[in-house]
Amino acid sequence: MIPNEPRVTPQLVAEHGLKPDEYEHFKKMIGREPSYTELGIVSAMWNEHCSYKSSKVHLRTLPTQAPWVIQGPGENAGVIDIGGGLAVVFKMESHNHPSFIEPYQGAATGVGGILRDVFTMGARPIACLNFLRFGSPTHPKTRALVSGVVAGIGGYGNSFGVPTVGGGVGFHPRYDGNNLVNAMAVGIADKDKIFYAKATGAGLPVVYLGSKTGRDGIHGATMASAEFGDGAEEKRPTVQVGDPFSEKLLLEACLEIMREGCVVAIQDMGAAGLTCSAVEMGAKGDLGVTLDLEAVPTREEGMSAYEMMLSESQERMLMVIEPGKEAKAEAIFKKWGLDFAVVGRTTDTKRFIVRFKGDVMADLPIKELGDEAPLYERPFAESKKHERLDPASIPCPVTIAEALEKLIASPDLCSKRWVWEQYDHLILGNTVQRPGGDAAVVRIGDGPKALALTTDVTPRYCEADPFEGGKQAVAEAWRNLTAVGARPLALTDNLNFGNPERPEIMGQFVYCVRGIAGACKALEFPVVSGNVSLYNETNGRAILPTPTIGGVGLLDDFTKSMTLAFKSEGEAILLLGETKGWLGQSAFLATILGKEEGAPPPVDLTAEKTNGDLVRTLIRDGILTAVHDLSDGGLLVALAEMAMASRIGAALEAPPPGLPPHAFWFGEDQARYVVTVPAARLPEIEAIAAKKSVPLWRLGRTGGDRLTLPGERPILVSALQALHESWLPAYMSGSGG
Amino acid sequence: MKSAVLVFPGSNREGDVARALTRITGYAPAMVWHADTALPEGTDLVVLPGGFSYGDYLRCGAIAGRAPIMDAVQAHAKKGGLVLGICNGFQILCEAGLLPGVLMRNAQLKFMCHDVFLRVERSDTPFTRRYNAGDVIRVPVAHGEGNYIADAETIARLEGEGLVLFRYTSPEGKLDEAYNFNGATNAIAGILSDKLNVLGLMPHPENHIDAAIGPTDGRGLFESVKAALAA
Numbered sequence: 001m002i003p004n005e006p007r008v009t010p011q012l013v014a015e016h017g018l019k020p021d022e023y024e025h026f027k028k029m030i031g032r033e034p035s036y037t038e039l040g041i042v043s044a045m046w047n048e049h050c051s052y053k054s055s056k057v058h059l060r061t062l063p064t065q066a067p068w069v070i071q072g073p074g075e076n077a078g079v080i081d082i083g084g085g086l087a088v089v090f091k092m093e094s095h096n097h098p099s100f101i102e103p104y105q106g107a108a109t110g111v112g113g114i115l116r117d118v119f120t121m122g123a124r125p126i127a128c129l130n131f132l133r134f135g136s137p138t139h140p141k142t143r144a145l146v147s148g149v150v151a152g153i154g155g156y157g158n159s160f161g162v163p164t165v166g167g168g169v170g171f172h173p174r175y176d177g178n179n180l181v182n183a184m185a186v187g188i189a190d191k192d193k194i195f196y197a198k199a200t201g202a203g204l205p206v207v208y209l210g211s212k213t214g215r216d217g218i219h220g221a222t223m224a225s226a227e228f229g230d231g232a233e234e235k236r237p238t239v240q241v242g243d244p245f246s247e248k249l250l251l252e253a254c255l256e257i258m259r260e261g262c263v264v265a266i267q268d269m270g271a272a273g274l275t276c277s278a279v280e281m282g283a284k285g286d287l288g289v290t291l292d293l294e295a296v297p298t299r300e301e302g303m304s305a306y307e308m309m310l311s312e313s314q315e316r317m318l319m320v321i322e323p324g325k326e327a328k329a330e331a332i333f334k335k336w337g338l339d340f341a342v343v344g345r346t347t348d349t350k351r352f353i354v355r356f357k358g359d360v361m362a363d364l365p366i367k368e369l370g371d372e373a374p375l376y377e378r379p380f381a382e383s384k385k386h387e388r389l390d391p392a393s394i395p396c397p398v399t400i401a402e403a404l405e406k407l408i409a410s411p412d413l414c415s416k417r418w419v420w421e422q423y424d425h426l427i428l429g430n431t432v433q434r435p436g437g438d439a440a441v442v443r444i445g446d447g448p449k450a451l452a453l454t455t456d457v458t459p460r461y462c463e464a465d466p467f468e469g470g471k472q473a474v475a476e477a478w479r480n481l482t483a484v485g486a487r488p489l490a491l492t493d494n495l496n497f498g499n500p501e502r503p504e505i506m507g508q509f510v511y512c513v514r515g516i517a518g519a520c521k522a523l524e525f526p527v528v529s530g531n532v533s534l535y536n537e538t539n540g541r542a543i544l545p546t547p548t549i550g551g552v553g554l555l556d557d558f559t560k561s562m563t564l565a566f567k568s569e570g571e572a573i574l575l576l577g578e579t580k581g582w583l584g585q586s587a588f589l590a591t592i593l594g595k596e597e598g599a600p601p602p603v604d605l606t607a608e609k610t611n612g613d614l615v616r617t618l619i620r621d622g623i624l625t626a627v628h629d630l631s632d633g634g635l636l637v638a639l640a641e642m643a644m645a646s647r648i649g650a651a652l653e654a655p656p657p658g659l660p661p662h663a664f665w666f667g668e669d670q671a672r673y674v675v676t677v678p679a680a681r682l683p684e685i686e687a688i689a690a691k692k693s694v695p696l697w698r699l700g701r702t703g704g705d706r707l708t709l710p711g712e713r714p715i716l717v718s719a720l721q722a723l724h725e726s727w728l729p730a731y732m733s734g735s736g737g
Numbered sequence: 738m739k740s741a742v743l744v745f746p747g748s749n750r751e752g753d754v755a756r757a758l759t760r761i762t763g764y765a766p767a768m769v770w771h772a773d774t775a776l777p778e779g780t781d782l783v784v785l786p787g788g789f790s791y792g793d794y795l796r797c798g799a800i801a802g803r804a805p806i807m808d809a810v811q812a813h814a815k816k817g818g819l820v821l822g823i824c825n826g827f828q829i830l831c832e833a834g835l836l837p838g839v840l841m842r843n844a845q846l847k848f849m850c851h852d853v854f855l856r857v858e859r860s861d862t863p864f865t866r867r868y869n870a871g872d873v874i875r876v877p878v879a880h881g882e883g884n885y886i887a888d889a890e891t892i893a894r895l896e897g898e899g900l901v902l903f904r905y906t907s908p909e910g911k912l913d914e915a916y917n918f919n920g921a922t923n924a925i926a927g928i929l930s931d932k933l934n935v936l937g938l939m940p941h942p943e944n945h946i947d948a949a950i951g952p953t954d955g956r957g958l959f960e961s962v963k964a965a966l967a968a
Contacts, residue, residue: 080799154848158879161749245747245792337746423851424879426944429753443950559949641817 099333470515
C-alpha cells in the first residue's frame with residue numbers, strides 16, 4: 001500500500017511480538033499482506049496486555065454481579081452504587097515492567113494511567129492506593145528501585161492532588177528482576193452521569209484532547225507482554241514520561257465538558273494509545289472510525305503514522321463529541337491550555353481507517369481487531385501440594401519476646417512510614433484513617449458516608465497453594481474492610497504472574513483465579529474491574545504468583561469507623577476466631593527459621609463470613625473499642641501493632657494448653673480478629689459470641705507501658721516502636737539491609 | 738468578610754482552603770482564575786492555595802508569581818489588604834516579591850507529608866489573634882520544597898522585627914533540629930510582611946479544622962482572620 005514503508009518480514013513480525021500462527025490468522029482475516037502501520041496496530045491490539053488472550057477464558061469465571069454493581073469488568077473501571085445517587089468508580093492496574101526499567105517514570109505513569117481510567121468515566125478521584133513488591137533487600141538494585149518507585153508514585157499523585165491513603169510494600173528474592181507496581185484509584189460520580197467508551201451515531205467528530213503526541217512509550221504494551229532477559233534496561237525508551245500537571249488540567253477540563261453535556265463517548269489513551277482507544281470506541285458501538293493523522297497534535301517533527309498510532313504519550317483522551325457542541329468543548333479545553341483537535345469521524349462501515357498525508361495507512365475490520373484477537377486455552381499444571389506442618393514439629397530457637405522483636409523489625413512487617421510519608425495522604429481533607437491501619441477510611445464529601453479501602457495478597461501462600469492463596473487474598477481484603485467497620489462491596493484485582501506459556505505458571509494463574517472466584521462468591525464480594533500482568537519473569541525465573549486484591553467497602557457513618565489502637569487501660573483483649581497454630585508458610589517460619597515450607601493456612605469461607613459479620617455488628621452496636629485483623633505474623637504481631645498505635649501495653653495470659661506457645665502467638669490461622677471491650681462488657685460479648693458459635697478467647701488486659709507474657713521478659717512498647725520504625729529508614733540510608 | 742481564593746493551573750488545595758473558609762468564617766470565598774486581572778469588588782482576604790502551579794517544573798511558584806492576577810494581588814497588599822499564601826502559595830508570594838527569601842528542597846530531598854508542631858511566635862497579628870504567643874499547634878505539612886532560606890541580612894531583619902510567625906518545634910515548643918524536618922533556617926515555617934498583612938507558611942492549617950477527622954489546631958488561623966476583619 002505505502003511504498004516507503006519497511007516491508008513486513010518474518011523478522012519484523014517476530015519483533016512485534018506476534019507468533020507466526022497469529023500473523024497468519026491476521027493475514028487471513030484481512031485477505032492480504034498488512035502494511036507496516038497495520039502490523040503495528042495489530043501487534044498493539046493482540047499483545048497479552050491489551051487482549052488478555054491467555055487469561056480471558058478464566059477471567060470469565062469470576063463473579064461480577066451483585067445488586068449494587070452498576071458496571072463490571074470491561075470498561076475503563078468498575079462502578080458500584082453506594083446509595084444517595086452516588087457511585088464509586090475504581091480500578092487497579094499494574095505498571096510492573098516499566099517500573100523496573102525506569103522506576104520513577106514507570107511508577108508515576110502507572111498512577112497517571114489509573115487516575116485517567118477513573119475520571120474518564122466521569123468520576124472525580126478521591127483516593128489512590130498501591131501495592132508494591134521488590135526483590136531481596138540485599139539485591140544491589142533493590143534500594144534504588146524502592147527509592148525511584150516511591151518517589152514516582154508520590155511525584156504524580158501529590159501533584160495531581162489526590163491523597164494516597166494506603167497500600168502494601170514487601171520484599172522477596174523472587175521479585176529481584178521484576179518488581180511489582182500495582183496502582184489503584186478510586187473516584188466518586190453521580191450514578192446517573194457515568195460515561196462510557198461505547199460510541200453511538202455515525203458521522204460524529206472524534207476529538208483528540210490533552211497533551212501532544214511524542215515518541216515515548218512506543219511498543220510499551222508489547223514490552224509489557226514479554227519476559228525480561230539481561231539488558232532489560234535497554235528497553236527504557238519504551239517507558240512513557242508522566243506529566244501530572246497536564247493530567248490535573250485534563251481532569252478539570254474533562255469533568256467540565258461532561259457537565260456541559262458535550263460528550264457522547266470517551267476513552268483514555270493508555271496502553272497502545274490512539275490505536276486501542278479508537279478501536280475500542282468504534283468496536284463497542286458497532287461503528288467504524290476514520291482517523292486523519294495530520295490533525296493529531298505532535299510534539300516532535302516528522303512523526304510517522306506508525307509512530308503516532310503506537311505512541312503511549314500520557315495525559316491524552318479520545319472523545320466522540322455531541323454534534324454541534326464542538327465549539328463549546330474546544331473553548332473549555334483552550335481555557336485549560338490543552339490541545340483539542342478533531343482527528344476523525346465515526347462511520348457506519350465498521351472499518352478502522354487511518355489516513356495520513358493523502359495515503360491510507362491502515363484499513364482494517366474494527367470488530368475483528370478486538371474480537372478475533374487470539375484466545376488461548378493454555379495447558380496448565382496444578383502446583384505440587386505441600387504437606388501440613390505439625391506445629392509441634394517446628395522448633396522455636398529464640399524466646400517469644402525475641403521472635404516478636406525480630407518479626408516486627410523485619411522488612412515485610414516493619415513500619416512503612418518512610419514510604420507513605422512521601423505520599424500526600426491528607427489532601428482533600430477527608431482522610432479519616434491514615435495509612436498504617438487495617439484499611440484506609442476516606443469520607444465522601446462532608447459525610448456521613450465513607451469508603452474503606454485496602455490492597456492485599458500474601459504471595460508466599462499463593463506460591464505454596466494457588467487456590468488457597470487466591471481465597472486468602474480476597475478474604476484478607478474483606479477482613480480488613482470489616483475490621484474498620486465497613487461493609488465490603490466489591491473488589492478490583494490485579495493478577496501478576498510469570499510466563500503463561502509455562503504450564504506450571506498457567507496453573508498458578510488458573511488456581512488463583514478459582515480461589516478468588518470461590519471467595520468472591522462466598523463473601524458476596526464481586527470483581528468489578530481488574531488487570532492482568534503476565535510475563536513477570538527474568539531469565540526464566542518467575543515472580544511469586546501475586547493476585548493483588550483491591551477492596552472497597554462502605555461505612556454509613558464515618559464517625560463510627562473502628563481503629564486498631566488500644567483505647568484505654570484496663571480493657572479486655574479478646575481473640576475472635578479459631579486458632580490451630582498454623583505455622584506453614586508463616587512469617588515466623590520465614591523470618592525466624594529462614595524456611596518457606598508447608599501448606600499455607602486454609603481459608604474456611606463460612607467461618608470468615610460468620611466471624612466478619614459478627615465483628616461488623618459488634619462495631620455497629622458500639623460494643624468494641626478496638627479491632628485488628630490477624631494476618632502476617634499472627635497474634636502477637638497484631639497485639640504489638642495495637643500497642644504501638646496507642647502506646648498502651650498489655651498484660652497477656654498464657655496460651656491455651658495443647659499448643660506450643662510460638663504456634664499460638666505466631667500462627668497465621670485465618671478468619672480471626674483481635675478486639676477489645678471495656679471489662680464490664682465482657683460477659684455480654686461472650687454471650688453474643690457463644691450464641692453465634694464463634695470462638696472467643698480471653699487474651700488479657702490493656703494497660704501499662706509494656707507487653708507482658710507469662711514466662712517471658714516484658715517488652716517495652718517504646719522499644720518495640722523503635723525497632724518497628726527503624727529498619728526501612730536505616731535500609732534506605734544505606735546503613736541497613 | 739469577603740475572601741478570594743486564587744486558582745492557578747496546577748493548584749490542588751484550593752478546595753481544602755475554600756472549605757475551611759466557608760466552615761469557619763461562614764462565607765464561601767470567590768474562586769478567582771489566574772488569568773483574571775481583577776479581584777472581586779471588596780475583597781478582604783486573598784488566599785494563594787497549595788498545589789503545584791504550572792507543575793512546578795520551573796522553580797516552585799516562579800510562573801504563578803508572574804500570572805496576570807498577581808498585579809491585583811500586589812495592589813491589594815500595598816493598600817494593606819490581607820494575603821495568605823499556603824505551601825505553594827508561600828512559594829508564589831516569595832517569587833512575586835511580596836515576601837523575602839526562597840523555599841529550597843527539603844534537607845532530606847524528599848516530599849514529606851506528616852503532622853508537625855508549630856510554635857506561634859506572636860498573637861498580635863491578623864492571622865494569630867486567636868492564639869497565644871508561645872502556643873504550640875499541630876498541623877500537617879505536605880511538601881518537597883519548604884526549606885526556607887534567605888540571606889543573613891534578611892534573616893536578621895525578619896528575626897529583629899518579629900516577622901517570623903511560625904517555627905517548627907518539639908511538641909513542647911522547644912527548638913530542636915530533630916523537629917525542623919525540612920532544614921529551614923531558624924526552623925522558620927511562616928513569615929509576615931513588614932506591615933503584617935501578608936503571611937506565607939508551608940504547613941496546611943486548612944487540613945486540621947474538623948474534629949470528626951482529626952486535630953483542629955488550624956481553625957485558629959481562620960478564626961483570627963475573621964475576627965481581625967470584623968474588628
